[in-house]
Amino acid sequence: MAMAPTVKVVLGTIAFAIFWVLAVFPAVPFLPIGRTAGSLLGAMLMVIFRVITPDEAYAAIDLPILGLLFGTMVVSVYLERADMFKYLGKLLSWKSRGAKDLLVRICLISAISSALFTNDTSCVVLTEFVLKIARQHNLPPHPFLLALASSANIGSSATPIGNPQNLVIAVQSKISFGGFLFGIFPAMLVGVVVNAVILLCMYWKVLSIEKDEEDVAIEVVPEEDVTSHRFSPATLSHVTSLDSTSNSPMINVESLRNRVSSSENDIHIASSGRIESTRPSNSSKEEDLVSQREESIPERTVVTSEEKEGVVMRWKRVLWKTCVYLVTIGMLISLLMGLNMSWTAITAALALVVLDFKDARPSLEKVSYSLLIFFCGMFITVDGFNKTGIPSSVWDFMEPYARVDRVSGIALLAVVILVLSNFASNVPTVLLLGARVAASAASLSPKDEKKAWLILAWVSTVAGNLSLLGSAANLIVCEQARRAPQLLGYNLSFWSHLKFGVPSTIIVTAIGLTLIRG
Numbered sequence: 001m002a003m004a005p006t007v008k009v010v011l012g013t014i015a016f017a018i019f020w021v022l023a024v025f026p027a028v029p030f031l032p033i034g035r036t037a038g039s040l041l042g043a044m045l046m047v048i049f050r051v052i053t054p055d056e057a058y059a060a061i062d063l064p065i066l067g068l069l070f071g072t073m074v075v076s077v078y079l080e081r082a083d084m085f086k087y088l089g090k091l092l093s094w095k096s097r098g099a100k101d102l103l104v105r106i107c108l109i110s111a112i113s114s115a116l117f118t119n120d121t122s123c124v125v126l127t128e129f130v131l132k133i134a135r136q137h138n139l140p141p142h143p144f145l146l147a148l149a150s151s152a153n154i155g156s157s158a159t160p161i162g163n164p165q166n167l168v169i170a171v172q173s174k175i176s177f178g179g180f181l182f183g184i185f186p187a188m189l190v191g192v193v194v195n196a197v198i199l200l201c202m203y204w205k206v207l208s209i210e211k212d213e214e215d216v217a218i219e220v221v222p223e224e225d226v227t228s229h230r231f232s233p234a235t236l237s238h239v240t241s242l243d244s245t246s247n248s249p250m251i252n253v254e255s256l257r258n259r260v261s262s263s264e265n266d267i268h269i270a271s272s273g274r275i276e277s278t279r280p281s282n283s284s285k286e287e288d289l290v291s292q293r294e295e296s297i298p299e300r301t302v303v304t305s306e307e308k309e310g311v312v313m314r315w316k317r318v319l320w321k322t323c324v325y326l327v328t329i330g331m332l333i334s335l336l337m338g339l340n341m342s343w344t345a346i347t348a349a350l351a352l353v354v355l356d357f358k359d360a361r362p363s364l365e366k367v368s369y370s371l372l373i374f375f376c377g378m379f380i381t382v383d384g385f386n387k388t389g390i391p392s393s394v395w396d397f398m399e400p401y402a403r404v405d406r407v408s409g410i411a412l413l414a415v416v417i418l419v420l421s422n423f424a425s426n427v428p429t430v431l432l433l434g435a436r437v438a439a440s441a442a443s444l445s446p447k448d449e450k451k452a453w454l455i456l457a458w459v460s461t462v463a464g465n466l467s468l469l470g471s472a473a474n475l476i477v478c479e480q481a482r483r484a485p486q487l488l489g490y491n492l493s494f495w496s497h498l499k500f501g502v503p504s505t506i507i508v509t510a511i512g513l514t515l516i517r518g
Helices: 006-024 034-048 054-060 063-081 084-093 099-117 119-136 141-156 164-173 177-202 204-213 215-220 223-227 233-271 273-294 297-336 341-356 369-387 390-401 407-423 426-442 446-465 472-482 494-513
Strands: none
Touching: 006 034, 006 369, 006 390, 034 054, 034 369, 054 369, 063 084, 063 099, 063 119, 063 164, 063 297, 063 341, 063 369, 084 099, 084 119, 099 119, 099 141, 099 177, 099 204, 119 141, 119 472, 141 177, 141 446, 141 472, 141 494, 164 177, 164 341, 164 426, 164 446, 177 204, 177 297, 177 446, 177 494, 297 341, 369 390, 369 426, 390 407, 390 426, 407 426, 407 446, 407 494, 426 446, 446 472, 446 494
16 A cells, blocks of 8 residues: 555554554543543544545444444343352362462463453453452462463453454454364463463462461361452341340340239239139230230241242342353354354343343443443544555565564564554554455465464464553453452552563463464
8 A cells, every 4th residue: 555645644643643642541641531532532633634534434433343342241241240250259269279279270260261251351350359369368469460460361362252352353354253262272271371380480489488378377268258258247247246135135124024923923822812823824824825826827927938039039040140151152152153243242142131131221331332432433543544554564564574474474473463562552453464464464375364363363462461551451450459458459560560471471472373273
C-alpha cells in the first residue's frame, strides 16, 4: 500500500499517538479520561482529520468480534453465579501439600480457567482466593500473584475465546476452534510447566523457609476457612449469645413462680385438706392439656413446610447450576464442531438468560460494555492508521527477513510482535500486523498461513508477561491485590514483575514457537 499524502500521514499519526498514550497510560495527568474514552477520541480524530470517512469508520467496526466478546462475557457472568469459580478456588487449597504444590496448582488452574473463561475473568475472580490462601498459610503473596497472572496469559493463548486478540485472530483467519486449540495447545501446556519451573527456581528459598516455619499452622487451619471467605460462621455468634442471656431471666421467673405456688399449696392444705387436695390434680390435668395443645401438630407442620421449602429451593438451585454447566459445555462442543463462533456464544448467552427465568438486567449489567466501546474506537483508530500507509511501508521493509518458512524469519517476526505488543498493546498489534503477516505466509502455502496466525496469537499473548503493563490480566491482579486490605493488601510493583517477566517471556515464547504447527 502506497503512502498517503503527507498531511493525512501526519494527522493520522497524531490521532493514533493520542489513542496509544491513553490506551497504555489511561490516567495521564494532562488528560485522565481512561482507555475507553481515549479510544473514542482517537476514532473521532481520525474522522475529523479526514483520514477516513464516517462510512469507512462504521465499516471498520468488526461486529462478529464484538458479538463473540459479548457472548463469552455473558456466559462468564452466569458461570460465576453458578459458583464455577468458587469451585475452582476450592481446588487451590484442596489437600495442599505445601507452598510449592500450591504454586504449581495455581499455575494449572489459572491456565485452564483462562482458556475457557478468558484470562481477565479468571484473574478478577481467582485473585481473592489466592490472597486468602497466602494469608491462611502465612506465605508471601508475590510468587502466587505472579503465577496467577502469567499462567492466565499463557493458558488463554490456547483457544479463540481465551483473550481479545485471539478473538480477532479467529474471526479474521477463519481458523476453526478445534484447529486453533490443537495448533497451540502443546505450546501452551509446555509453556505453563516451564513458567511454573521458573517461578519455583526464583522463589524456592522463600517458599521453603515459609513452609518450614509454618508447618504446624498449615495443618491446624481447616480447608473450609480458605474457601468460605464470603460466609463466616462467626457472624452467627450473636444469636447464641442472645439465646443464652435470654434464658437466665426465664429461669428466675419460673423459680419464683414455683416458690409462690408451693407456699400457697402449703397454706391451703393446712386449712382444708380434702377440698384443696383435689385442686392440684385438676390443675395438673389442665397443665397437661395446655402442654399437649402447645405441642400440637400445627407447629410441627410449620417446621416441616419450611424444611420442605428449603429442600425444594436447594434442588432448584442444583438444577439451575447443572443447566448452566450443560449450556457452557454445549457451547464449547459447538465451537469444536466448527459452528459460527460469534452466534454460538450469543446463543449460549441467551439460553442462559431464558433458563434463569428472571429479569436479566442485573446479570447483563455485569458485562463490561466499556470494553466493547473500547474495541469499537480501537477498530476505527487502527483502520485509520492503516490508511496512512505507515504500517504497510514498515512491513514491506521487514517482510523478506520475517518469513515463517525459516527459523531466522520466525525469530525476527517473534521479536517484532513481542516489542509491538508491549509498546502498542497486543490487540492493536494483531490488527496492524495480522493481515500482512498472513498474506506474506499465504504466498508460501495455506499451512504456512495458518502457522503465521498461530504464531501471532502465541507471541502476542505470552508477550503480556514481559512487564506489568503488557497485559490487562497483570493490571487486574495488581489492582485486585492492592484493593483487598481485609484479605492481605499487597502492591505488585513494576520492577518486581519485570525481574520475573523478562526471562519467563523469552524462554516460554522460544520453547512454544518450536511446538506450534500449522
